[in-house]
Amino acid sequence: xxxxxxxxxxxxxxxxxxxxxxxxxxxxxxxxxxxxxxxxxxxxxxxxxxxxxxxxxxxxxxxxxxxxxxxxxxxxxxxxxxxxxxxxxxxxxxxxxxxxxxxxxxxxxxxxxxxxxxxxxxxxxxxxxxxxxxxxxxxxxxxxxxxxxxxxxxxxxxxxxxxxxxxxxxxxxxxxxxxxxxxxxxxxxxxxxxxxxxxxxxxxxxxxxxxxxxxxxxxxxxxxxxxxxxxxxxxxxx
Numbered sequence: 001x002x003x004x005x006x007x008x009x010x011x012x013x014x015x016x017x018x019x020x021x022x023x024x025x026x027x028x029x030x031x032x033x034x035x036x037x038x039x040x041x042x043x044x045x046x047x048x049x050x051x052x053x054x055x056x057x058x059x060x061x062x063x064x065x066x067x068x069x070x071x072x073x074x075x076x077x078x079x080x081x082x083x084x085x086x087x088x089x090x091x092x093x094x095x096x097x098x099x100x101x102x103x104x105x106x107x108x109x110x111x112x113x114x115x116x117x118x119x120x121x122x123x124x125x126x127x128x129x130x131x132x133x134x135x136x137x138x139x140x141x142x143x144x145x146x147x148x149x150x151x152x153x154x155x156x157x158x159x160x161x162x163x164x165x166x167x168x169x170x171x172x173x174x175x176x177x178x179x180x181x182x183x184x185x186x187x188x189x190x191x192x193x194x195x196x197x198x199x200x201x202x203x204x205x206x207x208x209x210x211x212x213x214x215x216x217x218x219x220x221x222x223x224x225x226x227x228x229x230x231x232x233x234x235x236x237x238x
Contacts, residue, residue, distance in 0.1 A: 024095040025082050026051065031162060033155035035204035037076045038062070039163070040091045042192055044078040045132065046166045054134075057081040057105065060193070061088070061112060064125035077115055079129075081105055088115045130193040138164035142171035142188075142238060153186040155201040157238075160188035167191050170215035171238045174222075176229035186238070187225065189215045198224050 028047060031040055041060045048058045057080065064074040077090040079098075086098040086105055096115065104110045112127035141164035145157040153173070160171040170189040175182050188199040195207035196215070208224050215221075218235055225232040 022095075022097045025085075025087060028089065030091065031158055033158055034151070034201040036155075036159075036199075037091050038197070038205035038207075039159045039188070039199050041076045041078045041089075042132075042190075042197075043159075043162055044089050046163065048078070048080055049166075052082070059129040059131050061108070061115060061127060062130055063112065063116065063127035074125075075119070079105070079111055079115070086111070090115070090118070093118055132167070132192050133194070135167040135191060137166060138169045141165070142169060150184065150186070152184075152201045156186040156188045156199060159199050160190070163188065163190050168215045170221075172218070172221060172235055173238050174225055174229075174232050174235040176225075176232045178229075185229070187221075189221060191215065196220075196224065198228065200228065203228055 028044060031043055033039065038060075045058050045060055049056055059079045060076055061079045062074060062076040077088050079086065079088050081087075081102055084102060086100050086102055088096045088098055088111075090096060096118070098111065098114050100110055100114060106129075108127050108129055112124065116122065116124045116127070142157060142160040144161040145153055148154045148157070157171055160169045163169050167190055171186065172189060173184065173186050175184050177183070185200060185202070190197050190199075191213055193207070194213070196210035196213060197205050197207045198221070199205045206224070206228055210220060210224070212220060216237070218237070222232060222235045225235065
C-alpha cells in the first residue's frame, strides 16, 4: 500500500488571490520540479538564511488535507519574518503578507488559517511547523543532470544538487514495476527537521522517522522507497 506524500496540487484559487497585494519583499528563484511544494519550501528556507543570516526567523508550515470527501495530498509553504512583518511564501501563489502581529509568529493556529484561506475547497488537517537544525553541506554534492531524458532523474538531481549546499544529500537511482513494466526512477534523499526525507518527481516528498539519520544507508533507503513504490529494487547511489 502506498503512503501519502507531499506534492504540488492544483486547486481553485480563492478570491483573495485576485486582491491587490503588497510587493514581494525580495526575488526568489524556484526549483521548478514536479510535486515540489516540500522541497521548494526547504530550498526557500535555505536561501532565506543565506540572504538574511542564520538567526533569521523562517519555518516550514505543513498540513494534510481533505477535499470534500476525498483525502488529497497535503501541502507545505514557508513562513518568515522580515523587517517586522510576517510573510508566507507558497509555490502556487508566491509571497503573501500575513495580517498578524509578529509576536504571534509561533502560533500555528493563528498563522495557518491565513495561508490556507487561499485553498477554499480544502479542509486542512494537523497544520504544524517544521524547522531544521544546523547541518554541514554535503562534501560530495550530486551533479544536476538537466539534459537527462528521464524526468524523474532531472528533477531529483536538481533537488539534490541545490539542497546539498546546506545538508547531507544522496541522489539515488532505483527501479520498480508499474503496470507490468519496469520503470527506472530517481530520488533525492536529504535530512530536514530530524527526518529522513525522500523526494521523487511522481510522489513528492515523504519524511520518514528513520532508525539512522543517514542518507548513505542504502538498505534503510530501500525500505523507505518500498513504502512509496512497493517492490523497489536495483537501488544505487549516483
